[in-house]
Amino acid sequence: MKRVGAWLHPSKASIHQSRSLTALDESAALQEAMRQAAYIVNDEVDKAEAELAKGNSPFHKLGSATTLFLRATLGFEKEMMEQAGVRLADAQDSASEYHRRALRDASTAHQSAIYPRGSEYALCHAESQLMSAVVGVLNESLSESLRGFYNLRKAFTTLQEIVDAENKYLEKHFSSSTTSLTSGTRSDTSTAPGKNASETNSGVLTPVDAKDADDDELEFVDAEESVSDQVTPRVYKGNLDGKPEQIATDAPSAAEKAEDQLDFASVSSDPIDIFIHSGAAMCFGLLQLLLSMVPPAFGKILSIFSFRGDRENGLRLLWRATAFKHNINGAMAGLVLLPFHNAAIALCDIHRREAYPTERLRQLLHEMRSIYPNSLLWLLEEARMHGAERDLETAIEVLKGDSKPTTLKQVEALRVFETSMACMFLHRYEECAQSFIRCIDLNNWSHGLYYYISGACYVELYRQYQHTDPTVAEQHKKKATELLHHVSANVGKKRFMARQLPLDVFIMRKIAKWEHRAQSRHCDFIDAIGVSPHEEMIYFWSGLKRMRPEHIAVSLASLEWSESQPTWKDEAADEKAILSLLKATCLRNLGKVAEAQTELKEHVLCHPVSAITACDHADNWPLPVAHYEKAICLWDQAGGQDGDRTSLKQCSDELAVVERWGSFDLDARIGLKLTTARETLRRIGISQ
Structure with a gap:
């Protein structure tokens, strides 16, 4: 793909190689592409692709690329990611070409009172870069992943400059309601001190800060090349945010309230302005949110690119974008907000009450389902909401109740996966196993994991019937053996940033551990398995947050099986630590916090690190996770965000232990919870 510096100053001949859109044509092309792209979020992706393919504008190409991006990110399939990468590159090239034309030929370009000429194409370019970055990071190649982070940096800067222009306009024309939101934005831009943006060359679109330029005649020029000298603005500045960084409070500030009261429809009714505004809010909000969710293990990588995220600000931007639910930007913002709250925040253990706005989310889901009634994506979110409310039975009914076919096999795979998980949390062992086996036919992301969990289900059934019905128990034992022996041949095929997937590493070590135990104990493979692998998976997938007391009672009974075995007194330290950790978590979720603390103190944290690591094929996660559970x-014990400050400070200290621990099994699965917990404490004034 061309460097931005190459196409910002093209030869005259290149400008007229194909017909430019007139301002009128451009508006019509945008509205047509937006209408066709809306099919994407209504489960009519094939129709969207067919309709968008008929157009050749950057808006059509962006929409077409979005269809493949959605398929790629929902299914994590390498072939689809490669196709998406090609189409996104084409969308970027098209956007850059049209942007160049807009700068060179003002007579045919759309004239906005708010944004620099060509901003709509700069936004298309940034959106394509953002999607390319996500595809790159998900790619199995380390070089592609790093290139993806660099694309994120470039998209970030372009978006920042677009909204700086919006700030300038709003401050001038709507100063009574927005002055407090828009002051001082230039000081936070990414141009290095002492340099004018026009003196540098990076391949990032930014507006020139020329003293003699008219407010309405800003243009995009090349930005700074040196990443190491740039400081990424901590917050998005638009009519959206211009406050200096400070410790946040629970109540929204006056600036935030003013932001939320500003109806952009009263600022402009121009479809192109609305596209730019909603697209910038959606993209910048998504970027801020993603950066804020990065686990501590990836912090060093992001520091190379001067990245910092702001979760609260990102969420405000995404909510603002949902004001335009009928366009693809607003719909995509909804597709970010709902999964973030239902599949992430709802499952975190330490967060403010305001972090999960139940009624607002229900209203958003209702509106999205009304506008896009055919999409199963919204149905998935409804099921997740029921799960977050500990109503897993209804979640399964919702997932199974709508049998209409979907044009996205990736969405069908997600539906089956969500059903499988709910069955796992409900201890519906055979149903869970069969459902995960079905995932193998629908998705190729982690077949080893699907076999592993299915096998773990039959291990539980074997243990249930071992002393009451030996014949049935033997059948389950045979099935468990068969499934678990499929694991080794089906892991290690996928990579993330050139490394094996953490879950693949985890389950392969478990299989090796059980094989070693079977050999050293002279017993069958299934009889060598230690503490319930099914309950381990429930923990790592945050199942206990979705289970009611009667479900947790079944988990406790499964854990007691290990303690009842005659070999338990001689069991390895890591297995004993796992069992007590899982038991403590069950007790905590039953409201028995004091008992949980005692279990952690006397039966997990009592083990020195050396005793754990000395075990064969050691599980090294119980100790750091126990500190997290203690937090x-x-x-x-403190009573949450308004509680005893001493206990909250102790909570912070325990989190710090985990943050300093280093790597351990599946640490990324704790990472998001850890990041959320730390941000929560910061916002209520508890420093590290």
């Missing part, structure tokens, strides 16, 4: 207990 949750202290949070609960």
